[in-house]
Amino acid sequence: QVQLVESGGGVVQPGRSLRLSCVASGFTFRSFGMHWVRQAPGKGLEWVTVISFDGNNNYYADSVKGRFTISRDNSKNTLYLQMNSLRAEDTAVYYCARGSGGSCYSRWFDPWGQGTLVTVSS
Amino acid sequence: QSVLTQPPSVSAAPGQKVTISCSGSSSNIGNNYVSWYLQLPGTAPKLLIYDNNKRPSGIPDRFSGAKSGTSATLGITGLQTGDEADYYCGTWDSSLSADFNWVFGGGTKLTVL
Numbered sequence: 738q739v740q741l742v743e744s745g746g747g748v749v750q751p752g753r754s755l756r757l758s759c760v761a762s763g764f765t766f767r768s769f770g771m772h773w774v775r776q777a778p779g780k781g782l783e784w785v786t787v788i789s790f791d792g793n794n795n796y797y798a799d800s801v802k803g804r805f806t807i808s809r810d811n812s813k814n815t816l817y818l819q820m821n822s823l824r825a826e827d828t829a830v831y832y833c834a835r836g837s838g839g840s841c842y843s844r845w846f847d848p849w850g851q852g853t854l855v856t857v858s859s
Numbered sequence: 860q861s862v863l864t865q866p867p868s869v870s871a872a873p874g875q876k877v878t879i880s881c882s883g884s885s886s887n888i889g890n891n892y893v894s895w896y897l898q899l900p901g902t903a904p905k906l907l908i909y910d911n912n913k914r915p916s917g918i919p920d921r922f923s924g925a926k927s928g929t930s931a932t933l934g935i936t937g938l939q940t941g942d943e944a945d946y947y948c949g950t951w952d953s954s955l956s957a958d959f960n961w962v963f964g965g966g967t968k969l970t971v972l
Contacts, residue, residue, distance in 0.1 A: 781947065844910060845894040845909040
């Protein structure tokens, strides 16, 4: 079945870095744009970033621009999120999600991974 | 403050019908497809409605979506206690001030009384 599994979350101090991974299975990973969406504790959903099917295009929310980097390894069916200069306000569950097509533009997200919790605290 | 506006909460009795609104602007809902997501407590979001009014396979026809102008609506009929969850609308926002930006509503908590 189509599945996304995130990993790499944990507790990190402000200013430090963390890399999240999302392993895809059950579909042709290299054909789809992929997104990261986060949800702070008790809050709503916030889109973070997107990467096109071939990794050549990406876009970021203003809140993470210049600090986060999205990438993918199509040979490993894996999506990454490199998070640098972490802040307390980056504390959230991070979900990876498949877009509706190969480009960065997406009409919907499906499926979503189970999420991985990132806690930024001293 | 979310770009898309949803009521924080709605409630209705089992078996009844409820609607959840999602209000935006011409830079988002007015010119892009809307999707809806269901998030049961402690779980990941799940696609409920896509392209304004289409249901993925496995989603019962008790759930429906509609869009008119810069607003969208999710309808749920025959409410069940298992429908208690948070519901989010989402779409692209193509305003001139943004590169590429996907926006969500603030979410609506459905309580089945």
